[in-house]
Amino acid sequence: MLRLSALYRYPLKSAKGEVLNQVSLDKLGLDGDRRWMLVDEASGRFLTQRAVASMSQLSALWNAQGGLTLSAPGRAPIDIVLPGNEAQLRGVTIWRDTLRVPDAGDAASAWVSSFIGKPTRLVHVPLERARSTQAGYGKDDDQVAFADGFPLLLIGQASVEDLSQRVGRPLEMLRFRPNLVVEGSEAYAEDGWKRIRIGDVEFRVVKPCSRCILTTIDPQTGERSADREPLATLQGYRAQENGAMFGQNLVNDGNGRLEVGMPITVLE
Structure with missing residues (x-):
């Protein structure tokens, strides 16, 4: 069974994240994100x-x-x-x-x-x-606050565990700055999803997330890893034309409330 295992909010772009147990959604994603x-x-x-x-x-x-x-x-x-x-x-x-x-x-x-x-x-x-989301993805009236391109980022727990194994050390989830973490799926299963539902809210999976140097910054110390990990490993097996992809960008269709532990249904 798929379930929502963690929720994170980043009130100030590129500052520390907040760990949440529950949160409301508005037109721009998580309330306050x-x-x-x-x-x-x-x-x-x-x-x-x-x-x-x-x-x-x-x-x-x-x-x-x-x-x-x-x-x-x-x-x-x-x-x-x-x-x-x-x-x-x-x-x-x-x-x-x-x-x-x-x-x-x-x-x-x-x-x-x-x-x-x-x-x-x-x-x-x-x-x-608010801004419009990245052109060419989603719907014309999709909007985003100060996130890079889309309101929400989802990552599978198994995907981070697989990457950690490849890198050779455990990687903190906050390196990847997701909003939603999914438990119970196989590694990278999220790559194949198009629509999901959590609680009463449906989400469209609009675009994989291209990763950058931020993934190499330790979220606790702020220091960059000398070996450029995990970006170096991602570039070795997750590279596409627009970068190394890890995680999926989402748009929520409608408002509602999320809580850790909620079941997740893949609709398409």
Whole structure:
């Protein structure tokens, strides 16, 4: 039997993940997932662990009002409220998308700038300012917050165990930053799924996830593995034209609630 064995949310793009037992879904995926992002103050370009490895040590907890609590080793935490209608809009760039989104204000900026080490702004994306998902996949009205391309990422527990065996050491699930983890399937079974149901919600499996250097960063220490693992192994047996694929991007059709332990049904 397939079941949902773990749930993860990443309130701030490229910061630490939250382990959840249950969560609601909205049009943009898990409630509160990657609704916040750090951008370079001068260019408006998004910041991630790819360029700023210390972001792996940045903790961002989401609250029910949509705000954030940011904390990091050796720093006093800061509570940030959801920007109101009067908030300044800031032009930002994430991959090929440019959009204008609310800025969290100067106090938040001072805190994140001190942490990053250069002038940085914290921005939020409300539902009405969300981006379209990657062209050529899914439906025309599919939307995403600040996740790379799609609202949700699913990985099979058996797939991570198989990769760990190939690499020769256990790999932490958070290296791969999934939202949903499936237990009870064979390794890479998710590659063949097109539609699944969890609880009352149906999900479309729209595209495999192309993996990058982030998988080589230890989620606990923020250090990159000297042997480029597990990316090197993935490139050896999971390479396609657009990269080494591991995990599947999903879009949820409708809102609802997820809870760890729920059965998963493969519809197609």
